[in-house]
Amino acid sequence: MSIQQLIRRELRGMQPYSAAEQVTNTIRLNANESSWKSDADQFRRPLNRYPEIRPAGLRRLLAERFGCDERELLVTRGSSEAIDLLIRVFCNGGIDNIVTTSPTFSMYEHYAAIQNAAVREVALDSDNDWALDTDALLSACDEHTKLVFLCSPNNPTGTSIASEQLNDILERVDGRYAVVVDEAYIEFSSESSSTTIRSGKDNLVVLRTLSKALAYAGARCGCVIATNEVITILDAVQAPYALATPVVEAVENALRGDLASRAADEVAETIEERNRVAETLEQLGLVDKVFPSDANFLLVRFEDASAVLERTRDAGILVRAYGGGLESCIRISIGSHEENDALLSVLTSMETEE
Ligand SMILES: Cc1ncc(COP(=O)(O)O)c(C=O)c1O
Numbered sequence: 001m002s003i004q005q006l007i008r009r010e011l012r013g014m015q016p017y018s019a020a021e022q023v024t025n026t027i028r029l030n031a032n033e034s035s036w037k038s039d040a041d042q043f044r045r046p047l048n049r050y051p052e053i054r055p056a057g058l059r060r061l062l063a064e065r066f067g068c069d070e071r072e073l074l075v076t077r078g079s080s081e082a083i084d085l086l087i088r089v090f091c092n093g094g095i096d097n098i099v100t101t102s103p104t105f106s107m108y109e110h111y112a113a114i115q116n117a118a119v120r121e122v123a124l125d126s127d128n129d130w131a132l133d134t135d136a137l138l139s140a141c142d143e144h145t146k147l148v149f150l151c152s153p154n155n156p157t158g159t160s161i162a163s164e165q166l167n168d169i170l171e172r173v174d175g176r177y178a179v180v181v182d183e184a185y186i187e188f189s190s191e192s193s194s195t196t197i198r199s200g201k202d203n204l205v206v207l208r209t210l211s212k213a214l215a216y217a218g219a220r221c222g223c224v225i226a227t228n229e230v231i232t233i234l235d236a237v238q239a240p241y242a243l244a245t246p247v248v249e250a251v252e253n254a255l256r257g258d259l260a261s262r263a264a265d266e267v268a269e270t271i272e273e274r275n276r277v278a279e280t281l282e283q284l285g286l287v288d289k290v291f292p293s294d295a296n297f298l299l300v301r302f303e304d305a306s307a308v309l310e311r312t313r314d315a316g317i318l319v320r321a322y323g324g325g326l327e328s329c330i331r332i333s334i335g336s337h338e339e340n341d342a343l344l345s346v347l348t349s350m351e352t353e354e
Pocket of ligand 1: 079151154184211221
């Protein structure tokens with residue numbers, strides 16, 4: 001089956017919103033903008049003018065960075081927006097479903113609920129470092145499945161799907177569903193990006209973000225990488241002028257500058273810190289298990305997670321608690337050396353009091 005056939009019928013062939021034409025060196029009397037510019041406006045493209053309908057230069061830079069053709073990439077407001085767009089474009093409310101793992105990033109479920117798409121969950125094996133059973137994944141899919149979300153490395157478990165398993169899944173799915181690989185944390189992983197195996201796999205969709213390893217969460221910038229046919233429909237559904245001028249300029253400046261090399265150094269340091277924090281936590285009696293992680297966080301099972309939450313909060317340190325069967329686990333983001341030390345010192349002092 002071609003991936004276009006998975007797209008909601010009424011959206012196939014949809015045309016983008018027809019926005020006011022933008023041509024350089026012309027007098028713009030076609031968009032009801034103001035003709036004056038604020039004194040506080042320091043941007044290359046003045047803020048009295050609408051941004052580009054789609055940021056072409058930024059798209060080129062991101063395509064270069066993520067190794068794909070620019071026609072196969074849509075710039076989105078964080079990868080969150082890409083998740084929303086995909087579910088809206090592929091799922092008929094009240095009929096279709098998405099398949100995810102459990103646990104995983106809760107935004108898939110959130111946007112599915114908004115679209116009234118059902119969510120079918122496949123439990124990861126907590127006794128086996130959160131391994132994904134491919135047979136169980138495939139049996140969770142049915143004729144109404146449109147999207148299979150695989151988060152790799154997975155939030156909150158920190159585990160990656162090995163490229164051999166992903167290849168096997170794609171082969172066995174055989175184009176019946178779109179397989180979305182959310183690579184928000186891929187830079188921290190020992191696995192390489194699945195963008196490298198896209199060739200010939202039209203139903204593979206990859207999500208990337210600048211919010212994690214690239215340290216631009218505040219800019220709200222990410223992207224979806226898929227066939228040009230899918231990108232064309234997502235583009236038609238995305239709000240016109242989605243990316244604001246200050247965001248486009250800030251991210252372009254960063255990508256043209258030394259962001260990539262700085263990020264590579266910082267990722268290496270984060271991985272070192274992750275290993276140090278994991279080793280220290282493993283020595284503590286109040287820690288039941290530190291799960292292996294391929295991301296910039298650790299999932300830790302504690303003897304008494306609520307006591308840990310209370311003490312860290314009292315010390316002014318926020319960590320992430322979970323429900324839904326993960327009540328004894330806490331997700332700890334890896335911070336700076338000093339921040340990590342502050343956390344370790346709170347936990348060590350709890351230990352000595354016991
Ligand atoms: C797995 C995963 N995907 C996507 C996102 C969304 O990131 P953003 O919208 O900032 O790109 C997050 C954020 O935490 C995440 O953990």
